[in-house]
Amino acid sequence: MNAPVHYDAALEAAKLNARSLPLGEIDVSDPKLYQNDVHYPYFERLRREAPVHYRKDGMYGSFWSVTKFKDIMAVETHPEIYSSEAKLGGISITDRPMQYRRSSFISMDPPRHDDQRKVVSPIVAPANLNNMSDIIRQRVCRVLDNLPRNETFDWVKLVSIELTTLMLTTLFDFPEAERHKLTYWSDIATQDVNAGGEIDSEEKRLAILQEALAVFTGMWHERAARPPGFDLISMLAHGEATRNLVNDPQEFLGNLTLLIVGGNDTTRNSMSGGLWALCKHPAEYQKLRDNPALVTSMVPEIIRWQSPIVHMRRTAVADAELGGKQIREGDKVVMWYISGNRDEDTIDDPNDFIIDRARPRHHLSFGFGVHRCVGNRLAEMQLITLWEEIMKRFPKIELMEEPERIYSNFIHGISRMMVRIPA
Amino acid sequence: MPKITFIEHNGTPHTVEIAVGKSVMQAAVENNVPGIDADCGGECACATCHVYVDAAWLSKTGLPAAGSQEASMLSFAAVTQPDSRLSCQIKVSDELDGLVVRMPEGQH
Numbered sequence: 134m135n136a137p138v139h140y141d142a143a144l145e146a147a148k149l150n151a152r153s154l155p156l157g158e159i160d161v162s163d164p165k166l167y168q169n170d171v172h173y174p175y176f177e178r179l180r181r182e183a184p185v186h187y188r189k190d191g192m193y194g195s196f197w198s199v200t201k202f203k204d205i206m207a208v209e210t211h212p213e214i215y216s217s218e219a220k221l222g223g224i225s226i227t228d229r230p231m232q233y234r235r236s237s238f239i240s241m242d243p244p245r246h247d248d249q250r251k252v253v254s255p256i257v258a259p260a261n262l263n264n265m266s267d268i269i270r271q272r273v274c275r276v277l278d279n280l281p282r283n284e285t286f287d288w289v290k291l292v293s294i295e296l297t298t299l300m301l302t303t304l305f306d307f308p309e310a311e312r313h314k315l316t317y318w319s320d321i322a323t324q325d326v327n328a329g330g331e332i333d334s335e336e337k338r339l340a341i342l343q344e345a346l347a348v349f350t351g352m353w354h355e356r357a358a359r360p361p362g363f364d365l366i367s368m369l370a371h372g373e374a375t376r377n378l379v380n381d382p383q384e385f386l387g388n389l390t391l392l393i394v395g396g397n398d399t400t401r402n403s404m405s406g407g408l409w410a411l412c413k414h415p416a417e418y419q420k421l422r423d424n425p426a427l428v429t430s431m432v433p434e435i436i437r438w439q440s441p442i443v444h445m446r447r448t449a450v451a452d453a454e455l456g457g458k459q460i461r462e463g464d465k466v467v468m469w470y471i472s473g474n475r476d477e478d479t480i481d482d483p484n485d486f487i488i489d490r491a492r493p494r495h496h497l498s499f500g501f502g503v504h505r506c507v508g509n510r511l512a513e514m515q516l517i518t519l520w521e522e523i524m525k526r527f528p529k530i531e532l533m534e535e536p537e538r539i540y541s542n543f544i545h546g547i548s549r550m551m552v553r554i555p556a
Numbered sequence: 557m558p559k560i561t562f563i564e565h566n567g568t569p570h571t572v573e574i575a576v577g578k579s580v581m582q583a584a585v586e587n588n589v590p591g592i593d594a595d596c597g598g599e600c601a602c603a604t605c606h607v608y609v610d611a612a613w614l615s616k617t618g619l620p621a622a623g624s625q626e627a628s629m630l631s632f633a634a635v636t637q638p639d640s641r642l643s644c645q646i647k648v649s650d651e652l653d654g655l656v657v658r659m660p661e662g663q664h
Contacts, residue, residue: 210601210625241567247631258634259662494595494604501601503628510664 147171185456203481213445237387253373283556306364406439431488437496603633
């Protein structure tokens with residue numbers, strides 16, 4: 134269990150520990166660092182003393198940590214050296230047993246990646262974003278208008294999860310009444326087996342995800358038999374590069390979990406993390422009240438600040454030099470977005486939350502290169518709409534206690550955040 | 557200094573000056589021309605400085621080489637056309653003085 138009231142003390146202890154540990158013993162893969170939100174001093178030291186850092190036999194095996202913005206960019210733009218292939222280990226630091234390494238277009242290299250990605254990317258093309266904007270705003274208004282006043286409630290549950298899950302029902306044309314299943318499958322897909330939650334083995338995870346597979350397989354066949362529609366399942370069922378995907382159930386499941394987690398978890402945690410950041414920076418909150426038009430530059434800053442994806446992993450398929458270090462074929466290379474987003478050499482005052490930065494979109498949270506987030510502008514649109522409507526209604530939302538975070542080195546997640554809207 | 561004209565998707569033109577050797581993307585960003593996001597900052601690692609090059613100028617700017625990183629990133633952008641370029645990959649020269657580019661409906 135997290136102990137949020139002691140956060141300042143925990144951070145001080147982490148600073149001391151980060152300073153005194155021998156470099157080779159620093160292990161930024163420890164999910165507790167993210168659960169307690171005390172990873173910052175470890176990365177500060179690595180960026181300064183060992184920007185490309187090798188940890189031998191860490192909690193998640195031996196791996197290179199890439200901690201600076203420009204080195205992360207170098208890895209992102211060389212997929213021919215730094216592979217995402219599922220069978221080599223895919224995109225997460227966790228080395229799953231071979232039979233559980235599910236392929237999907239995020240854990241694939243060009244050219245196969247390109248063909249599959251292009252099937253679904255039109256869902257977020259500009260014209261379609263415009264089509265979705267009304268329904269997004271209606272839902273935001275409904276959810277906000279139903280919030281309790283002058284009473285403590287969980288923002289994660291009533292706002293962040295509700296809004297992002299409703300978005301998923303639109304993207305998949307999934308029955309709204311059964312939307313809780315999408316949230317559940319998303320959480321199951323990403324839960325660390327050591328988190329102390331329901332999933333303590335890959336076998337158990339797969340058993341639950343098979344239920345998702347069965348539901349979506351049914352939807353697939355029904356939509357394949359109809360003319361093409363504008364939802365992700367119909368697009369996959371009719372897309373030239375993916376129309377046989379249903380016959381490869383594990384790759385179908387891989388792509389489903391990618392789209393569910395990608396369209397859900399990340400935006401959910403930015404919806405929570407943004408409110409948290411504003412509450413911790415009252416002067417910025419006041420700046421927003423004085424000028425609500427700042428929402429458009431605040432949203433990318435929230436996404437940088439939260440860094441909803443902690444890391445992405447690659448596996449070297451050739452020898453290469455990176456930040457002065459020799460990477461060998463077969464090495465596990467981890468890009469810590471959460472660190473690159475605080476890199477003082479690329480971002481001015483990176484440890485400050487500033488809602489009116491001149492170039493707020495220059496951050497790593499969406500990744501760069503061929504795997505850059507497909508839904509980046511949809512995510513921004515949802516967050517902008519949310520904050521526009523919040524500012525029309527509530528001059529102030531109060532944080533009642535420090536948030537609870539999840540045990541994960543992959544998803545920078547907030548599981549509970551108690552707040553109050555004064556009447 | 558060479559002049560470059562950016563035409564927003566809604567038709568609003570912006571003519572700016574930029575030093576030789578910089579990129580067309582920098583011309584937009586440094587002059588706060590709306591519609592060029594340039595999220596990656598000129599690394600050819602996103603596609604948010606996407607423009608359509610005016611037909612009269614295509615022979616001078618050229619098109620991305622097949623198999624290049626620019627072609628790859630453009631292939632993931634929404635609403636591309638045969639005259640699409642990433643403006644961070646077009647280097648400003650005296651020859652491009654007067655260049656006209658148009659913006660797409662959105663940047664991804």
